[in-house]
Amino acid sequence: MPDVYNWQLGRPMAYRFEPGKQQRQFAAVFNINRCIACQTCTMACKSTWTFSPGQELMWWNNVETKPYGGYPHNWDTKILDLQEKANPGKQTWDAARRDAQSAPYGTFEGKTIFETADGVTNQATGYIPTEEEWKAPNIFEDTATKYPSAGVTLPEHDGWFFYLQRICNHCTYPACVAACPRNAAYKREEDGIVLIDQQRCRGYRKCVEACPYKKAMYRPSTRTSEKCIGCYPRVEGSDPLTEGLPMETRCMTACIGKIRLQGLVKVGPDGQWLQDRQNPLYYLVHVARVALPLYPQFGTQPNVYYIPPRWVPRAYLEQMFGPGVQDAIDAYTNPSRETLAVLQLFRATQEIVFSYKVEPGPKTGELTVAGQKRELFNDTVIGFSSTGKEIVRVTVDEPLIERPAQFAMNTI
Ligand code: SF4
Numbered sequence: 001m002p003d004v005y006n007w008q009l010g011r012p013m014a015y016r017f018e019p020g021k022q023q024r025q026f027a028a029v030f031n032i033n034r035c036i037a038c039q040t041c042t043m044a045c046k047s048t049w050t051f052s053p054g055q056e057l058m059w060w061n062n063v064e065t066k067p068y069g070g071y072p073h074n075w076d077t078k079i080l081d082l083q084e085k086a087n088p089g090k091q092t093w094d095a096a097r098r099d100a101q102s103a104p105y106g107t108f109e110g111k112t113i114f115e116t117a118d119g120v121t122n123q124a125t126g127y128i129p130t131e132e133e134w135k136a137p138n139i140f141e142d143t144a145t146k147y148p149s150a151g152v153t154l155p156e157h158d159g160w161f162f163y164l165q166r167i168c169n170h171c172t173y174p175a176c177v178a179a180c181p182r183n184a185a186y187k188r189e190e191d192g193i194v195l196i197d198q199q200r201c202r203g204y205r206k207c208v209e210a211c212p213y214k215k216a217m218y219r220p221s222t223r224t225s226e227k228c229i230g231c232y233p234r235v236e237g238s239d240p241l242t243e244g245l246p247m248e249t250r251c252m253t254a255c256i257g258k259i260r261l262q263g264l265v266k267v268g269p270d271g272q273w274l275q276d277r278q279n280p281l282y283y284l285v286h287v288a289r290v291a292l293p294l295y296p297q298f299g300t301q302p303n304v305y306y307i308p309p310r311w312v313p314r315a316y317l318e319q320m321f322g323p324g325v326q327d328a329i330d331a332y333t334n335p336s337r338e339t340l341a342v343l344q345l346f347r348a349t350q351e352i353v354f355s356y357k358v359e360p361g362p363k364t365g366e367l368t369v370a371g372q373k374r375e376l377f378n379d380t381v382i383g384f385s386s387t388g389k390e391i392v393r394v395t396v397d398e399p400l401i402e403r404p405a406q407f408a409m410n411t412i
């Protein structure tokens with residue numbers, strides 16, 4: 001089995017295939033702090049792709065309430081448990097063994113789902129959820145760990161919950177692809193989107209078993225498995241709305257809370273993101289390091305990144321996002337001028353922003369956060385398309401529009 005490099009783990013690991021010849025990778029950043037669990041993203045995906053017979057229990061996008069919720073139920077604790085049983089007491093990180101480029105979060109010293117599998121009957125450790133576990137995607141919605149009578153304060157609450165937005169991660173090392181005996185699951189060279197070829201699929205369900213995020217789903221009416229297709233027609237730019245320019249997906253563009261930013265990043269022959277300082281996703285993940293992968297220890301190198309919720313106990317978040325949590329929360333709660341500007345690009349346009357620049361604006365205020373003095377500036381961030389055309393321009397200060405008195409006819 002070839003050795004591939006997994007930068008999220010800070011080390012090489014075994015994987016069934018060599019990195020492909022891909023040049024771009026589908027990627028996204030989700031800001032957990034802003035999600036209101038309106039499920040607009042969920043319904044945007046459902047009403048576009050999964051409204052047919054046999055797809056009733058299929059939610060390619062779902063938003064679950066942590067720590068108790070999950071779709072399918074307990075998907076993450078089940079896989080964590082399987083991994084712990086396979087490598088007891090050793091699923092740990094060495095956060096001190098870090099390197100700014102090749103191991104920014106430290107080094108994972110445990111085993112990935114590929115390394116705990118036998119490589120013969122299974123390419124990755126996993127399980128197939130029961131039908132019962134797929135039935136209630138919103139179970140435990142809004143359920144907190146407890147409801148302290150004295151209230152709660154930052155930085156960490158002892159009564160807490162948060163919303164976790166989930167789609168397929170279009171992983172760099174997809175477990176679904178590694179597991180399929182028919183090679184029906186594959187990763188596209190043009191954009192790294194992971195698809196299941198419906199002609200080749202024979203319903204073996206090894207993909208369902210192997211995906212640690214449980215984002216490959218079996219459809220009984222066709223006896224094949226399906227998954228999030230990354231809205232590839234939009235990403236390819238075939239939507240007439242954008243005249244050939246790549247467009248963000250349905251679940252991204254519908255987001256009410258403006259928590260999602262999706263795009264395409266450049267990747268090299270080793271499957272890693274190439275340095276591209278002015279790509280907003282590259283900036284947030286690799287420069288500001290404000291966004292982290294979900295369960296990097298599984299080893300698939302997922303390409304959806306999360307800005308962690310700043311009120312949640314750190315031990316829980318570190319299990320979920322790795323040792324970079326506190327640094328990411330610090331970078332979010334006390335953002336640089338550039339980070340604050342780039343965050344304004346979230347949901348400012350439907351077209352994919354390939355690069356940005358920030359124009360400095362005037363100082364607008366001062367405040368103190370956690371004992372630190374901060375200055376605010378009304379900078380402008382400008383986003384450019386794949387052709388270098390300006391597609392969006394937003395300021396850090398939202399414009400305030402006062403409605404004239406004569407239009408106040410809707411007051412009761
Ligand atoms: Fe959260 Fe946005 Fe989805 Fe609403 S649309 S649930 S804010 S991710």
Ligand code: SF4
Pocket residue numbers: 167168169170171174175176177194210211212213214215216227300
């Ligand atoms: Fe495959 Fe699961 Fe990764 Fe999606 S999240 S690419 S289904 S392993």
Ligand code: SF4
Pocket residue numbers: 044045046049060061167168227228229230231249250251252
């Ligand atoms: Fe659904 Fe498209 Fe979002 Fe995938 S990217 S979850 S297919 S809306």
Ligand code: F3S
Pocket residue numbers: 179180181182183184185196200201202203204205206207208224225
């Ligand atoms: Fe392969 Fe999954 Fe189909 S394992 S055959 S893609 S059900």
